[in-house]
Amino acid sequence: MQPEPGANGTAVTEFILLGLVETPELRPAVFVLFLLAYLVTVGGNFSILAAILVEPKLHKPMYFFLGNLSVLDVGCITVTVPSMLAHLLSHKHTVPYAACLTQLFFFHQLAGVDCFLLTAMAYDRFLAICRPLTYSTRMSQTVQRTLVAVSWACAFSNALTHTVAISTLNFCGPNVINHFYCDLPQLFQLSCSSTQLNELLLFGLGILMAGAPVILIVTSYIHVAAAVLRIRSAEGRKKAFSTCGSHLTVVGIFYGTGVFSYMRLGSVEASDKDKGIGTLNTVISPMLNPVIYSLRNPDVQGALQRVLIGKRALV
Numbered sequence: 001m002q003p004e005p006g007a008n009g010t011a012v013t014e015f016i017l018l019g020l021v022e023t024p025e026l027r028p029a030v031f032v033l034f035l036l037a038y039l040v041t042v043g044g045n046f047s048i049l050a051a052i053l054v055e056p057k058l059h060k061p062m063y064f065f066l067g068n069l070s071v072l073d074v075g076c077i078t079v080t081v082p083s084m085l086a087h088l089l090s091h092k093h094t095v096p097y098a099a100c101l102t103q104l105f106f107f108h109q110l111a112g113v114d115c116f117l118l119t120a121m122a123y124d125r126f127l128a129i130c131r132p133l134t135y136s137t138r139m140s141q142t143v144q145r146t147l148v149a150v151s152w153a154c155a156f157s158n159a160l161t162h163t164v165a166i167s168t169l170n171f172c173g174p175n176v177i178n179h180f181y182c183d184l185p186q187l188f189q190l191s192c193s194s195t196q197l198n199e200l201l202l203f204g205l206g207i208l209m210a211g212a213p214v215i216l217i218v219t220s221y222i223h224v225a226a227a228v229l230r231i232r233s234a235e236g237r238k239k240a241f242s243t244c245g246s247h248l249t250v251v252g253i254f255y256g257t258g259v260f261s262y263m264r265l266g267s268v269e270a271s272d273k274d275k276g277i278g279t280l281n282t283v284i285s286p287m288l289n290p291v292i293y294s295l296r297n298p299d300v301q302g303a304l305q306r307v308l309i310g311k312r313a314l315v
Helices: 023-056 059-090 097-130 132-138 139-167 184-190 196-229 234-262 269-294 298-308
Strands: 014-017 095-096
Touching: 014 097, 023 095, 023 132, 023 139, 023 269, 059 097, 059 139, 059 269, 095 097, 097 132, 097 196, 097 234, 139 184, 139 196, 139 298, 196 234, 196 298, 234 269, 269 298
Parallel strands: none
Antiparallel strands: 014 095
16 A cells, blocks of 8 residues: 655655664674574574474473464564665665555564463463363363464454554655664654554554553463462472463563553654664564573473484483
8 A cells, every 4th residue: 555645745655764773884793693693583483393393292282382482483583684684785775665564564463463472371371370170171272272363363453453554644754764674653753644543543452462461461470479389399389480480581571672662652862762672672582582481491401402413202
């Protein structure tokens, strides 16, 4: 969909992404750094996925969700980083209007699934620790697949709504985006028509997409903490907290960066800070997730070792 002409009769057909750095001398170093980050992220997450697929010990609901999260992490970084690397290599920093909206759609699609998937993982921990006798029936394969399918459907609706809404805005003036990918706050700043409705939509859907999951996650872990503290064995408490600690760390990083990215709309001065937050959200977080989930998990560590050396554990 092309933008409608504005009051002055012109319409923006492409945007200019300034990227992370504007100094030419720094671009080679930034390119190498982010290329390595991309390769590490893709390799790490696919290694986790391979370990989950081939290791019988990991054929459990928690790891089913973790495998889906690994796919999402690869998707999130692929939506933003390869195009940024291409811009660093070339002198062309423009992105067509349609490509910008396409990137925005897929970014919000994947981030939205992340929101619900992290909630499903918290629910899984709640059932495993607080309702162990009914866990296998309440978290059956059908339930797992349904939770993932609903996550994708809800995220699709959210991403499509924002993409259609942004396409109704007029862009007839400045077209320079002080960022390395297209996102709602930066596009709101460039619009020459009112963005009040779009910002209200972002706030309202943000409550549904992020607020509700956070409440469910916090509620789940309040029950989990109460149940773990009742465990008499110190080893049992340690094991329970270790599986939950990794998930809570990922939740904190994901939602923390999301809040900073979207709760400061309209602040031009914050654009440089937004680059750092965007880097944390789209690059650092997906890169760290495999480390966070495997660091204190001997089952994942053992499976990764067997995948890397080409051996499979005996059932």
